[in-house]
Amino acid sequence: RSEKIWLILSFGMILIFMGATGYQAFTYGMAPPGGMERIDPQKVDETPPFDQPGIRQIGENEYEVVMVLQVFSFVPHDIEIPAGSTVHFKLTSKDVIxxxxxxxxxxxxxxxxxxxxxxxxxxxxxxxYLLMCNEYCGAGHQHMYTTITVK
Ligand code: CUA
Structure with missing residues (x-):
């Protein structure tokens, strides 16, 4: 009889674990990395600041880089920045993760x-500095890299 109880208990545990991972996957799918700004992936080219990807100086030793990712490139690529700079990257994707x-x-x-x-x-x-895509994004994934030159 006690075997039966253990069987039910362990089965219950398995269900709870399955429920927990399912729940995590669900909440992650609904709202990726918390509190992120949203953008319509179909309208990246028209949505500021992504309508003008590039690098701009926003302070002494401080830059903003607005970059669009898509299979299998970074736009802009081959960025150059002065040594000692702090760079704020703003990134979005037009297609996949x-x-x-x-x-x-x-x-x-x-x-x-x-x-x-x-x-x-x-x-x-x-x-x-090698800038690379580290999420598998398709057949050209291994070619998705560029360099950031600091001088
Ligand atoms: Cu983009 Cu892998």
């Missing part, structure tokens, strides 16, 4: 269509 990782820095984010991802990174050391 992409990753945004600047190798050898802490800058790492997911770029989800319909949302604006913001990341801030200070570049102390001059050099060429």
């Amino acid at each position: 992409h990753g945004f990782q600047i190798v050898e820095t802490n800058a790492n984010g997911m770029v989800v269509p319909g949302y604006v991802t913001t990341l801030t990174q200070t570049f102390h050391e001059p050099g060429e």
Whole structure:
């Protein structure tokens, strides 16, 4: 008889675990990384600031980079910034989920269509930084990278 109770208990635990992971997946799907600004992925080209992707200086040693990701490119690419700059990245995707990782820095984010991802990174050391997509996004995923030149 006690075997039966244990069987029911362990079955109940499994159901609870399944429910919990399902719930997490559900809430994640409904609202990706909390409190993100929304954007219509069909109208990226017309929606400021993404109607003018690029780099602009917003303070002493401070820059904003507005960047659009799509299979399999970063626009703009081959960015140049002075060493010691703090860069605020504003990112969105026109199509699928992409990753945004600047190798050898802490800058790492997911770029989800319909949302604006913001990341801030200070570049102390001059050099060429590899910027790559680290989310599988299709057959050309491994070609989706560019460099950020700090000098
Ligand atoms: Cu974009 Cu992988």
